[in-house]
Amino acid sequence: MCADLWSFALSTYARPGVEAACLRLQEQGADVCLLLCGAWLEWRGVAYKPERVQALQQIAQPWRVQVVEPLRQMRGQWRALAQQDAQLALLREQVKTLELEAERTLLARLEALAQAWPINEVPGQQEWLEGLATEAANLDHDALLQLRAMATNT
Template sequence: MSSDLWSFSVETYSRRGVEPLCLHLQSQGANVCLLLCGLWLGERGVSFDEQRLKRLLDVAGPWDAEVVRPVRALRERWKVAASEDAGLNNLREEVKTLEMEAERLLLLQLERVAQGWPEDEAADLSAWLEGVAADAAHLNRDALLQLRVAATGT
């Protein structure tokens, strides 16, 4: 397991089945960066508590609303037109790169918040996943379980 959140996230996201589950959960309102952070914290044995969750949400909420989602919305809005316009498709790919960089920066911020939280104290993976996804409307809890299994094999 990677020690830093970005490397862990890239590694986890590339595992079979994780990407489509993350995108499905994202379409239901979950923040993928928070999901990956929850997996990372759970795997590290960091105990879940509401104060820790609130600190993560306080960082992720504004950044997601003001940076990540607007960039993603632009990229998605151009999807159809870009399929017929090579120049727009190239620009859309640049926006996609910008979106990924915004997510990387969010993951770095989340890691900084969690620095110093004691590890190897608990097995709270499910608690972390449910906590970080709690604000998502219409969330399919089964998808969280599937994500946990795909990401960790447990």
């Protein structure tokens, strides 16, 4: 059992099929950090409330847009060139590390907010993932179900 969100996210993401499901959802506009937070909240039995979703989104959206996505875009732009340039490949790995740290910081901020919400309010609560996914990501219900299934076994 992982009490903190970062450990929960790492453990869940390492499970078979979760990375692929998360990347599919990310391609559809979903914020994977928010989804992992949602899975953590479901696992903890935190009651789903629209105002809580809004509070999480208000933390995640600016950080994702201003910090995480620019790092991810840079890393992506360097992918092909880095295969032929060892120095650029090293820099690309450093950007990847920085991107991961930015995601860890976001998860810490989300956790800090959610710590005030009572746990075990609603055991088996299963609305968080759908509530935090984008409209497009909600259409990929299989990916959400896979994430949920793997997260509940964490």
